[in-house]
Amino acid sequence: MSHSSRDSPAASASDEEFDVEDVYEELEELEGIVDSAAELEQVRETMRVLRLARRPPLLGRLSDSFDSRDVGEAVVGSFLFGMPMIVEDGTLEIGRFIAGNPLFFALTVAFGFVLVYEILHAVEFEKVEADLLWGVVPVRLVGIPTIAGVMALVLMTIWGRVEWATPLTAAGQVTVTAIVMAVGASLGDVLPGT
Incomplete structure (x- = not known):
C-alpha cells in the first residue's frame, strides 16, 4: 500500500x-x-x-497593556506632530481665539478627544483587558492625552511660545498644540512598525 x-x-x-x-x-x-x-x-x-x-495592515493590533514601549511611541508621535504646531504662529492665534470663547474651547477639546478615541478604537484598544485601570478605564485613553498634554505644556513653556501672565490664553494655546500631539501620539502607538 x-x-x-x-x-x-x-x-x-x-x-x-x-x-x-x-x-x-x-x-x-x-x-x-x-x-x-x-x-x-x-x-x-x-x-x-x-x-x-x-501587505502589512495600515493599523496594528494591540495585544498587550500600555507599557514603556507604547509610551515611547506616543512621545515620538507627539513630538513629530507637535513640532510644526509649536513653531507656527497660527497655533498661537487659534489658542488665543478659543481661550476667549468657552464653547469653542470645549468643542475643540471634545473634537480632539473623539479623534484620539476613534484612532484607538480602530485597533480595538478596549478589548485589551490588561490595559484597564480598575477594570474599567483604558490606560491608553488616559495615557496618550496625558503624554501629549504634558509635552505640549513643557515644550511650549520652555521654548517661550506661551505667556503665563495671561493664563487663559496660554491654556488655549497649549490645548490646541496638545490636541494635535495627542493625535500624533495615538498614531505612533497604533501604527505597525513604529
Whole structure:
C-alpha cells in the first residue's frame, strides 16, 4: 500500500515550514504551465489575493497593556506632530481665539478627544483587558492625552511660545498644540512598525 508524500514524517515537518513565499512561488510556476484561459485567470486572481494578504495592515493590533514601549511611541508621535504646531504662529492665534470663547474651547477639546478615541478604537484598544485601570478605564485613553498634554505644556513653556501672565490664553494655546500631539501620539502607538 503506497502512502502519499503528505503522510510521511518528512513531509509533515516541511508542511510546518511552508510559508506564504512558498505558496507564491508555486503559483508563479503554476501560472506558466496552466493550459486554459480560465485556469490562468484563477491562478492570477489567487496571486492578487495573496499579494493583498501579504501587505502589512495600515493599523496594528494591540495585544498587550500600555507599557514603556507604547509610551515611547506616543512621545515620538507627539513630538513629530507637535513640532510644526509649536513653531507656527497660527497655533498661537487659534489658542488665543478659543481661550476667549468657552464653547469653542470645549468643542475643540471634545473634537480632539473623539479623534484620539476613534484612532484607538480602530485597533480595538478596549478589548485589551490588561490595559484597564480598575477594570474599567483604558490606560491608553488616559495615557496618550496625558503624554501629549504634558509635552505640549513643557515644550511650549520652555521654548517661550506661551505667556503665563495671561493664563487663559496660554491654556488655549497649549490645548490646541496638545490636541494635535495627542493625535500624533495615538498614531505612533497604533501604527505597525513604529
